[in-house]
Amino acid sequence: MARTLVTTLVTALAALGGLAIQPSPATTGSAGSGAAVAQVRARAEASPLMRPGQAVRYWTPARQAEAGATPLPATRPPLVPASASRLLSVPDGKRITPGGDANGYARVRRPYTGAARSRVTGRLFFVNSGGQGDSCSASVVRSASGLLVATAAHCVYSVPEGAERGRWHSHFAFVPAYDGRATDERQREPYGRWGGRRAWKPGAYTGLAGGDWNSVYDFALIEVGRRERTLQDAVGGALTPLRSQGGWHTVIATGYPGVLGRKPYDGRDQLWCLARTQPARALTAVNAATVPAAVPAAGPAGKLETYNCHLSKGHSGGPFVVKGTRDLVGVLSAGTEDGEADGYSVANALNVESYGVIVGEADPRGVYDALSITATGPTGPVRRGRTATVTATVTMRGLLAAAQVPVTFRVPDGAAFTALSGADCARTARQAACAIDTVRPGHPVRLTARVRLTADAPRQVPVTAHVAATRLDPSRRDNTAVARLPVQG
Missing domain, CATH: 2.60.40.1510 (ntegrin, alpha v. Chain A, domain 3)
Structure with a gap:
């Protein structure tokens, strides 16, 4: 945390002359392309309205069991040292989760209704833009409506193979505290199945697999349908969004890796990993031939990386919660598949450029x-x-x-x-x-x-x-x- 403090203090001292903080790059722009970039960054995009009840009916237990897991981002950020090729998964010295496996993960204690963090975390089912049943991880986030779920943008929007433009996924169904091992439906879905009504992402997120899947804009919110009470009331609380630009934190990553046939990474168990984060380096791997010029390359601010945990597909969108709190500091976005020899994972921080762009549209009554x-x-x-x-x-x-x-x-x-x-x-x-x-x-x-x-x-x-x-x-x-x-x- 010390280096983050130094940077913040230097910025504040630089502003002392007028007692004003300089505007964020996301809210300013220069003439020409700079202004276009600022407009792209500052825009929120919303999916078409959906029918929550339709998604609830669609995602039967049989379809849930057959759901795949959203693939990991294809563009690898330059985060791994050269020596990583000699490593096998997460080395013993970097595994800090009590009882953690080779990927750094352990199973969350059942029942998942027993702890606040596991109650608000769930599995997100959807039909992807290619028409296939898919899943990610997500969490209930504090809002005025009490109906918002936070996840990754690539869990709501992508460019299907062979297509030129991105498309929204559909039939979103969020199941908080999902337990895929339970035989009784009330235990498998203790708080029910919540159908999505609408999703939002930053306009700067294009969904291009060769471009910005691991950008700082890989963040999304989903509003679920209202019932007799809100989702937030049903699960007994929510995570508090923590505005930051990444940095050094001790966090707990929770979610549902969904690799079919690979127990406990088959989507049926809620897993967790203890991690120490640091700011991710700048991501420069942008495919200039496919990414519009108005979409900026992701910079170092706004991302957290850890070498204590692998990211497995299906875990995308899962929460990074500051240890000992309910502060949601980021959502999982990119990393390496479990079993690879250079294990790490990257989360996007909830900053003004990502979360701030869309929350006003998703929760207009909320004061943040x-x-x-x-x-x-x-x-x-x-x-x-x-x-x-x-x-x-x-x-x-x-x-x-x-x-x-x-x-x-x-x-x-x-x-x-x-x-x-x-x-x-x-x-x-x-x-x-x-x-x-x-x-x-x-x-x-x-x-x-x-x-x-x-x-x-x-x-x-x-x-x-x-x-x-x-x-x-x-x-x-x-x-x-x-x-x-x-x-x-």
Whole structure:
């Protein structure tokens, strides 16, 4: 996490002059092709409306048993060191899952209804764009509607063999806590079968197997049909989307690898893997002959890689959850098949460029990235030459959590910062930049700044605190706060 903090702090310090964070590349563009790229990145695309009941009826237990698993992305990112060819699967020294197998995975304890993480994770069945029964993994994600499921974009959209354009998959049916070994249907589908109503993906995701299957845009949301109660209520909760650009995390990957005939990788068992992530390197393997010029190559931001776990087909779209929390930091996107000698897997982070592009369309009533800040200081006067404490409180009023949140402070001539606490901070005499590890809904984070007044301090000293906003924030008027210190003596 340290290098992520350094990058965040440097960015925040660079912005201190105007107390403003530079716009994301996803929201800016230059003339010509640059503007076209920005428009592609910022657009959400939605599938045609579907009939949830039709999908529920279609995916009988017999069809579920015959469902295949979505193939892994064909473009391999340059993540594997040359020495990897000498490795066999995940080496013993990199397997950190208790009881993990050669791929780093272990079976989740049954019944899957017994733990929050396994309840909200399920198997996603669908008919792919080529007309074949297929499956991925997915999870219930917190939303205002209570009906959203998060997965990978290649689990909802692809370019069929021989076709020039991508097509949406159809007949989506999400089965939370699916247990394919159970003989009783109520145990196999403890929360029922939830038919998809609509799916969304970023416009920059084209579905081209030789192009962007492992891009930062490989993320999708599916809205399931409403019943007497919402999906979120039925499973007793949801994962909280964690806005980030990837980075260093300890995560639990959960899902349903679906290689028929390869127990426990045949789609009937929910598996999990403990992993330590790092930012993935830039992905440069883009087929220039097939990828439209307006679709940018994926960069290093927004992806997490781990060498502790293999990715097996069918596990695509499964959640990366920060250990000890319900924070969904990414969904599985790319990697190597189990049994290969260079095991790794890659997940896409839920950043503004992917998740942020589509969540407003998928859940229009939801308020998501709504950070605010307040600042308070001593009520009585502070003598010149003395030190005062200012407290800044950062609150998330939206439905998601945010990682590495930049907070900046500034004081005018006549005052200087002597210390800051509550986050990782870098400071000069009159400016400071901090990075809060995580801000979660309902859990405000407090930072304190010690400010010393000089002998020539004015009668009133303003201490300005600012928390960075994204374009998902519906109002930025509460992103800056000022504590005014009365001065005497």
